Amino acid sequence: MFVCRALVEFAPEHSTRQLVSSSDLPLDQIITSSTTSHTNILPAVYFAIKSRTTNHKIILQTFQRSAALERLERLRLYKSAIDIGRTEFEEHQNAFVHLVERQKTIYSLPDEKLPDLRCQYLTINISTVVDVNHYWAQYISKETNLQMKQINDCLSKDLIPLSLSEIQIGMICAAPFSSSSSQRTTTPSRNNQPTPRFQYYRAKITHRIDNVTVEVFFVDWGNSEQISIDDLRVLPSSLFQISPLAFQCQLWSIRPNVARYPSNNWPLAALNYVCSLILERHVEAEIKAVARHIVKLDILIDSQTNQHSRTTLRQLLINKSFGESANEEHIFQHDYRIRRDAQRFINHSTDLSTTCQESNKDFIDIPKELCQIHHAKELGQPVTLTGPYSPLESTHSSCHYATKMRRVQIDGESINSVGLEEEQHCNYRRLLVAQGVHLSQTKQIVSLRHTTLMPSIRGLPALIAMIFAPTIELRLDQEGKHKTGVLCGLGFNPVTNTSLYPDHDMDMGFDVQFSTEDLVRVWFSFSSF
Numbered sequence: 001m002f003v004c005r006a007l008v009e010f011a012p013e014h015s016t017r018q019l020v021s022s023s024d025l026p027l028d029q030i031i032t033s034s035t036t037s038h039t040n041i042l043p044a045v046y047f048a049i050k051s052r053t054t055n056h057k058i059i060l061q062t063f064q065r066s067a068a069l070e071r072l073e074r075l076r077l078y079k080s081a082i083d084i085g086r087t088e089f090e091e092h093q094n095a096f097v098h099l100v101e102r103q104k105t106i107y108s109l110p111d112e113k114l115p116d117l118r119c120q121y122l123t124i125n126i127s128t129v130v131d132v133n134h135y136w137a138q139y140i141s142k143e144t145n146l147q148m149k150q151i152n153d154c155l156s157k158d159l160i161p162l163s164l165s166e167i168q169i170g171m172i173c174a175a176p177f178s179s180s181s182s183q184r185t186t187t188p189s190r191n192n193q194p195t196p197r198f199q200y201y202r203a204k205i206t207h208r209i210d211n212v213t214v215e216v217f218f219v220d221w222g223n224s225e226q227i228s229i230d231d232l233r234v235l236p237s238s239l240f241q242i243s244p245l246a247f248q249c250q251l252w253s254i255r256p257n258v259a260r261y262p263s264n265n266w267p268l269a270a271l272n273y274v275c276s277l278i279l280e281r282h283v284e285a286e287i288k289a290v291a292r293h294i295v296k297l298d299i300l301i302d303s304q305t306n307q308h309s310r311t312t313l314r315q316l317l318i319n320k321s322f323g324e325s326a327n328e329e330h331i332f333q334h335d336y337r338i339r340r341d342a343q344r345f346i347n348h349s350t351d352l353s354t355t356c357q358e359s360n361k362d363f364i365d366i367p368k369e370l371c372q373i374h375h376a377k378e379l380g381q382p383v384t385l386t387g388p389y390s391p392l393e394s395t396h397s398s399c400h401y402a403t404k405m406r407r408v409q410i411d412g413e414s415i416n417s418v419g420l421e422e423e424q425h426c427n428y429r430r431l432l433v434a435q436g437v438h439l440s441q442t443k444q445i446v447s448l449r450h451t452t453l454m455p456s457i458r459g460l461p462a463l464i465a466m467i468f469a470p471t472i473e474l475r476l477d478q479e480g481k482h483k484t485g486v487l488c489g490l491g492f493n494p495v496t497n498t499s500l501y502p503d504h505d506m507d508m509g510f511d512v513q514f515s516t517e518d519l520v521r522v523w524f525s526f527s528s529f
Contacts, residue, residue, distance in 0.1 A: 041392065041420050048388050049418050058385040109172060109219065110243040113139075114295060115287045117342040122285050122297075124249075126278045128222035132266040132317065133251035136222020137295075140282055147242050151220065155200040159233035167205065167214065167229060172240065174233040175203035175216045177225060200233060202244075219244040252288040252296045254314050255326040258457055270322040277301060277313065286312075289328070289335040296332050394419040396432060396448075399465070402503035403439070403446050411449045419453070428511040430454060431461040459512035462486055467522065469506070485509040 051058070063071065115122060128136040138144060155174055162173055176198030203216035209226060216232075217224050256266050278299060289296040299313040317323040328336070396408040396419070410417045416432065436449035454460055462485070466472050469488035477484050489505040492498060499505055 041422055045390060045392075045420065046418055049390055049393065049420070052386075052388065053412060053417060060383045060385060062381060062383055109240060112244045112247045112293065114247060114290050114293070117339055118346060119287055120339075120343055122287060123282055124285055125282050126249075126280065127246055129271070129275050129279050130222070132256075132270045132274050132322070133254055135249045135278070136246045137249050137285075138220075138245050138247075144245055147245060148220070151202060151239060151242065151245075152199070154236050154239055155202075159200065159236075162229070162232040162234055164229060167208070167232070169205055169208060171205050172219070172235055173203055173205065173216075174200040174235045175218070175225070175227045176200050176231050177218065177221075177223075198231065202235060202239060203227075205232075218246075220246050222246040222248070247295060248293060249285075249295045249297055251314050251317075252298045253326055253328050254317060254323045257321055257324045259324075260321060262455060262457060264456075267322065270317065270320075273320070273322070274313070274317075277316075287339070289332040289339065291331045291335050296328065296336075390420060392420040392422065394421045394430075398446055399461075399506040399508065400503065401505055401507075406439075406444055406446050408446050408448065410451055411447060414449065414451050416451045416453050428458050429461055430456050431464060459510065459514070462508040462510055462514075463522070465506055465508050466519070475507075483510060483514050 123140045124137040125140055126135050126137050130136065159174055201218050202220055203218050203225075205214050206217050206224065207215040209215060212229055213226055214229055214232070215224055215226050256264055256270075258264065261267060284300045285297040286300065287295065287297050300310050301313055301316060303309045303311050314323070318325065327333075396410070398404050398406065398408055410419075419432075421430075431454040432448070432451055433454065434448035434451045438447045438449070439445075440447065454464070465488045466486055471489050471491045473487040473489075474483050475485040475487065476482065486508050487505060488508060489499055489502070491500045493500060
């Protein structure tokens with residue numbers, strides 16, 4: 001027997017209006033797009049984990065390496081079960097290799113240049129604002145200006161139009177930015193009629209809307225546009241050697257204010273506020289972390305009240321109640337600690353070895369051992385898969401003293417039998433309400449039926465417990481100024497001054513600040529019903 005470990009990533013479904021076959025996609029890319037669901041967790045993840053909990057077995061047949069490669073080439077090239085001759089197979093194999101080389105040419109650009117470990121502060125130009133905490137930016141440097149001039153000069157010449165048969169999703173081409181009327185000029189044609197002329201930019205075809213329109217992404221600016229296929233041009237080969245000039249940025253450690261926006265979406269007012277501050281402006285940013293080709297940063301803004309002081313865009317959004325602090329994902333926190341240690345080293349030494357930059361890639365990239373497949377001792381035997389196990393899976397614990405130390409298990413037929421928490425880095429609890437609660441014969445497992453998962457709102461579990469509890473007792477800190485939690489129960493015996501049915505008491509901690517005015521307002525609101 002042998003052990004096999006593989007890292008599987010579920011790609012989102014295509015949001016194109018036209019079905020795309022696998023043969024139309026480049027070999028080295030997977031084109032993904034955001035789904036229209038209210039959550040970023042795909043249904044395929046739920047179904048896979050649900051299959052594990054129901055003991056649904058998945059059996060794979062293994063092959064020798066040579067046999068597996070031969071089967072893969074047959075499926076990829078022919079899509080047919082008809083056996084072919086060796087000569088024809090070699091011809092198709094050569095065509096297949098030629099196709100791979102061509103796709104590497106028309107689909108690949110060098111990786112964008114991201115800040116290294118030595119970079120702490122950086123001046124950038126915000127070229128596109130996607131959302132309140134999501135931008136595309138460009139470096140402010142002589143090298144960027146020279147590369148931009150080289151691209152514009154090369155694309156201002158006469159370019160070869162792309163034919164309809166050459167259009168493929170993922171390919172790099174030249175496309176006009178038609179929304180900017182200032183970039184459009186006219187040139188006289190042979191019949192003395194003015195012919196419209198656009199300023200072209202490097203773009204990547206992301207979606208095919210219909211037979212005459214595609215959606216492109218401008219790699220040097222970060223914005224998308226729907227362009228007519230007739231306006232697309234072949235990109236000169238010299239421009240394939242230049243890295244994309246725009247890189248993706250996100251604000252550090254912030255999310256929408258859940259109390260004001262429970263849907264976890266940024267309001268339009270916040271987007272307009274951010275655009276008025278940073279869009280198409282040179283701003284100074286503090287680099288926090290770099291991972292997954294995303295730069296986590298905090299943008300410095302000059303204070304309007306004091307010209308000699310500065311604040312951050314993150315703090316401004318929090319002060320205006322648009323956003324609130326949030327914990328970053330583990331991969332960004334890990335890179336943040338690496339950069340913090342590197343900055344401490346730089347403060348004591350002016351020369352930072354380049355090996356630190358190379359080791360940083362090992363920390364950021366996915367470890368090789370996660371996707372390594374161990375050599376098998378016996379091949380050709382069926383393998384039964386176990387799992388998958390997701391780090392997003394949530395665990396449940398009881399609030400009552402009587403069942404607090406027992407394992408909680410949700411009935412398999414319940415819709416909440418598979419609980420996946422999208423924001424696993426959040427440090428506050430959610431409430432799960434069950435109509436039926438049963439204790440196993442060993443009294444070690446609590447089974448729940450007919451469950452309802454309450455919304456992810458900070459402070460909601462403690463608030464609901466206080467509303468429906470017959471008697472509550474607030475917990476205060478050592479100074480007696482702030483409320484830290486509440487003890488909810490069925491009452492107390494005035495003679496013995498002890499709790500009634502203490503096994504059913506619930507000790508709930510506060511993960512949000514409650515004032516006396518808040519509690520009084522809630523009490524009056526529900527006492528009026």
